[in-house]
Amino acid sequence: MNSLPELIPDVDFLLAMEAEELAATLLPLFAKSRGHAGVHLGNYSSSLFSANIGGHQYDNRRQDQIILAVTEAWNWLEVQGLLVPSPGTNGQHGWRALSRKAEKLSSADDVKQFARSRYLRRDILNPRMADKVWSAFIRAEYDVAVFQAMKAVEVAVREASGLGADDIGVNLVRKAFNVDNGPLTDMEAEKGERQARSDLFAGAIGSYKNSHSHRDVNLDNPDEAHELVMLANHLLRIVDQRRAAGVK
Numbered sequence: 001m002n003s004l005p006e007l008i009p010d011v012d013f014l015l016a017m018e019a020e021e022l023a024a025t026l027l028p029l030f031a032k033s034r035g036h037a038g039v040h041l042g043n044y045s046s047s048l049f050s051a052n053i054g055g056h057q058y059d060n061r062r063q064d065q066i067i068l069a070v071t072e073a074w075n076w077l078e079v080q081g082l083l084v085p086s087p088g089t090n091g092q093h094g095w096r097a098l099s100r101k102a103e104k105l106s107s108a109d110d111v112k113q114f115a116r117s118r119y120l121r122r123d124i125l126n127p128r129m130a131d132k133v134w135s136a137f138i139r140a141e142y143d144v145a146v147f148q149a150m151k152a153v154e155v156a157v158r159e160a161s162g163l164g165a166d167d168i169g170v171n172l173v174r175k176a177f178n179v180d181n182g183p184l185t186d187m188e189a190e191k192g193e194r195q196a197r198s199d200l201f202a203g204a205i206g207s208y209k210n211s212h213s214h215r216d217v218n219l220d221n222p223d224e225a226h227e228l229v230m231l232a233n234h235l236l237r238i239v240d241q242r243r244a245a246g247v248k
Helices: 011-016 019-033 041-047 060-079 108-116 130-138 142-161 169-176 191-214 222-244
Strands: 083-085 095-098
Touching: 011 060, 019 060, 019 095, 019 108, 041 060, 060 083, 108 222, 130 142, 130 222, 142 169, 142 191, 142 222, 169 191, 191 222
Parallel strands: none
Antiparallel strands: 083 095
C-alpha cells in the first residue's frame, strides 16, 4: 500500500498543493488504510513521520507545515461530505468514515472531477437560473445544467422583448436583436456591433440550447459545462441591461 510520503516525497511540492488537490490524493489512501473504526486525523498525521508505516516518512523539521496542509485537505473532505463521523462513540472521538459518495470515488481523478463540479458559485448566477442550474451542476448533471441555463436566456429574451410564444430558439433571438428594428437592440451601437450581438445570442442558443432540445447530448466535462453556464449568465446580464435601458 502506498503512503503519502511515498507518493509525494517532495515536501515543497506537497505544501504547494491546493487543499482539494491534496484531498484527491488522500481519499484513496484513507479508503485503503482505514480500520474498523475508520480514519483519525491525529493518528494519520503522526503516521507520516514514522518509518514503521510503509517504510517512508517525512522530515520532522517541517512537521507543523505538513500537518497543517493535511488538516486543510481533511477539512475540505469533511466540508464536501466525503468524510463523516464514524457511527457510535468513535465518531465522537474524532474517527471518520467515508461517506456513500466517497465510496464511489475510487481514484484521485474521481475526486478531482468531483472538486471541479463544486467550482460553480451559486451567488454569482443570475436569479433566473441559479436554483435549477446550480442544483443540476453539483449533481454532475452537466447537460441538464447547460440546457436550463440556455433555456433561461430564451425565456428572458422573450419576456424582455415582448415577442410571442410562437417565437422560439434562434428565430426568437434574431428577432429580438434584429440589427434594424429588434426590440432589444441597442440602436446607438455601430451596425457591426449590433450584428455581432445578434450572432452571439443566436450562436449560443443554436449550439447549446437547441441541440439539447432535439437530441441527447453527453456533456460530462465540468470545466466545459462551467464555461457554458457562465456564457448563459453573461447573456442574461445583457438582457437585464437592455430591459433597464427602457426596452419593453
